[in-house]
Amino acid sequence: MATQWPFRDLFEDMPELGFYTQLYGQYLPQSRQAQYFGNQYGDIRNEYFGSLGQTVRGGGWPDLRWEDFLRSFPFTERYAGLPPQVRGMGEGRFNPMTRWFT
Secondary structure: OOOOOOOHHHHHHOHHHHHHHHHHHHOOOOOHHHHHHHOOHHHHHHHHHHHHHHHHHOOOOOOOOHHHHHHHOOHHHHHHOOOOOOOOOOHHHOOOOOOOOO
16 A cells, blocks of 8 residues: 655645755756756746646646656756757857957
8 A cells, every 4th residue: 555645735735846846856956957947937837737728628637746747847858958048158158258448
């Protein structure tokens, strides 16, 4: 018989807790990926609700849990698909802007 995980209610009451737990489980908090996705909580949560809505519109029952959505969310692939400037890899790091004083 499987035992109930004691923190399940806490994660359901505070969905952001599950998000940041999953995020910082993959990345160090000070990494660029964690900083980027730390500001994307609302967008990712809306994507989850959108997937539930698609299931309902298709006639299905919305049985995808938030924690299951986060486990399958492609954090690494999404970050790799961003433009280099967004990832902090622009030319400015290697070739800083020059100011001329006249």
